[in-house]
Amino acid sequence: MATLAFSAPHELQELLGERLKRLRLSRNLDQRTTAEKAGISEKALRNLEAGRGSTVETLLRVLKALDHLQGLDMLAPEVSVNPLELLRQAKPPQRVRRPRKQNPAG
């Protein structure tokens, strides 16, 4: 079956939480130790694992505590520039430009 069959933000958060919990368990760390290592409260960790709402900072701190920062690479790859494009434009675009309004007198 395909991964990520769920798509609602609420469900995604729960899914992420479950996976983080499993990751923690696979590391043989309890919530107290993990929270301490991450520099957050146990409650914040519980909320994260339960998918009850967290901040990005909390998420990153936990990932680091679980030695799983590499996951960040996958989350948003370092460079996503098409090699073919690289041959034509020296610097990647820093803005998106929508096409200008067409000439009224076609």
Next chain:
Amino acid sequence: MATLAFSAPHELQELLGERLKRLRLSRNLDQRTTAEKAGISEKALRNLEAGRGSTVETLLRVLKALDHLQGLDMLAPEVSVNPLELLRQAKPPQRVRRPRKQNPAG
């Protein structure tokens, strides 16, 4: 050079933001369109891209808007159980158990 040379939560957030921005640009989407698609405000998107603090929900909404939910899989793999373990224990542990206090009369 290695990815993720930074480790402070603040720097990690900035790094994540930069990557998300590059991802958005590679999709040729502007902030307005992306924010609308994600169901969040442009400001929230800007804060995320600038690493200025966000919620996990905002992050997930943006990832979905950028068609990059697959990144979640990498972030926390669906199954992290060692296949070898699977042969010995039917159900994975749901708790971490620290060793009991040693007998005083060793």
Next chain:
DNA sequence: AACTAACAGGCACATATTTACCGTTTATTA
């Protein structure tokens, strides 16, 4: 089966993020 510590969740208050709106800066095109 009893024990015990890990886990779960509610509450009140502190702190952070979101939203909506604003004016400004700046990349990119014509």
Next chain:
DNA sequence: TAATAAACGGTAAATATGTGCCTGTTAGTT
């Protein structure tokens, strides 16, 4: 280089998350 829209950053009020504390619940050991 002038025009234009994308991107940036500040503020105030609304909403959400974090923390600390406390009380159950339950998995895993003995």
